[in-house]
């Protein structure tokens with residue numbers, strides 16, 4: 001982070017002090033916002049060059065500039081901040097797209113302190129808020145050889161800035177073309193078992209005789225990058241994720257026939273005969289569970305690759321239709337500098353000014369943060385924040401976009 005922008009420090013030091021009386025209020029002033037949590041006042045200031053944070057501790061009467069972790073929001077003058085609980089501040093900034101508008105400043109520093117013993121200043125971490133389905137992780141399952149990896153590669157190639165792959169851990173040996181840390185984190189069983197015990201995994205399963213698992217970190221790294229996470233995991237893993245706090249879209253890929261599945265597996269040429277037979281044998285049960293367990297939201301048949309890929313894009317809202325985009329605020333959040341923000345229970349209301357006609361009449365943006373989930377300590381994740389617009393009558397009669 002560059003030099004912190006100028007703050008309304010004078011006001012505070014001159015005893016004009018704390019404009020906010022409770023722990024969850026805010027005051028906006030020319031690109032600077034204060035929010036109080038306990039004894040500390042967080043000043044968030046934006047300019048064209050930077051967006052910075054400064055902390056005033058009432059108990060010591062001192063200002064500090066914290067160590068900032070995570071990718072920061074792009075600088076901007078128009079923003080607001082509101083504390084939504086004792087360790088998380090929601091920052092809404094001016095931005096061209098909804099995905100760039102909602103950020104969180106995490107101020108729970110316990111974990112980071114323990115991990116990085118040398119850090120002396122207060123630590124805050126930026127992370128991007130996630131709005132609705134548009135950012136929901138995508139879980140893809142299906143039998144070995146059905147084409148999961150092929151479809152995922154196509155998506156990642158066509159939309160490199162939109163998707164990020166959750167790199168799993170596995171105890172299986174790498175194939176010739178596979179790179180450690182890219183396709184998998186290849187690891188030893190004893191190491192992985194210990195990490196599972198330590199709670200580092202979102203899910204894990206024994207598949208075809210090897211251990212596979214998705215670490216919390218693997219999903220968080222993608223979210224930190226502001227991307228939508230794709231998980232290639234087996235049916236057991238999908239079941240676990242379904243039961244977890246991670247809200248995702250679940251897609252099962254079916255082969256056109258067992259014969260074609262076998263052909264593809266053999267043509268890929270990455271397994272021994274014994275491994276191929278094991279995978280084919282397991283495929284039957286996987287297909288049965290995948291198509292009948294109710295875990296999956298969508299079942300796709302991968303017969304002709306281009307057709308299957310088209311269908312996949314369609315259900316992810318990437319074909320110009322509105323499936324995913326309709327879940328977000330259309331056209332972004334046009335936040336005037338002099339907007340106001342208030343918090344009522346779990347709803348954050350952003351009043352953007354006088355109602356106009358048509359699109360302009362959508363002057364009230366409501367963010368429901370009731371589904372905000374805890375991530376791994378020290379980092380914010382699993383955020384499920386969606387926007388709703390109300391036309392005039394406040395919280396009553398909110399029309400959730402869908």
Ligand SMILES: Nc1nc2c(ncn2[C@@H]2O[C@H](COP(=O)(O)OP(=O)(O)O)[C@@H](O)[C@H]2O)c(=O)[nH]1
Nearest residue numbers: 144145168204205207212213214232233234237
């Ligand atoms: N539960 C779980 N399954 C995984 C994970 N990573 C990969 N898998 C599944 O493990 C199975 C075997 O994967 P792999 O050895 O790469 O073989 P492939 O499916 O033939 O490409 C597939 O069904 C994957 O979806 C994971 O992190 N968790």
Ligand SMILES: Nc1ncnc2c1ncn2[C@@H]1O[C@H](COP(=O)(O)OP(=O)(O)O)[C@@H](O)[C@H]1O
Nearest residue numbers: 144145146147148149150264268302303304305
């Ligand atoms: N629709 C398809 N038609 C024919 N071959 C396909 C199709 N989809 C994928 N393949 C091929 O099948 C093989 C297995 O695909 P892969 O993506 O590795 O499967 P998975 O990741 O599900 O194990 C690869 O050689 C791939 O090129």
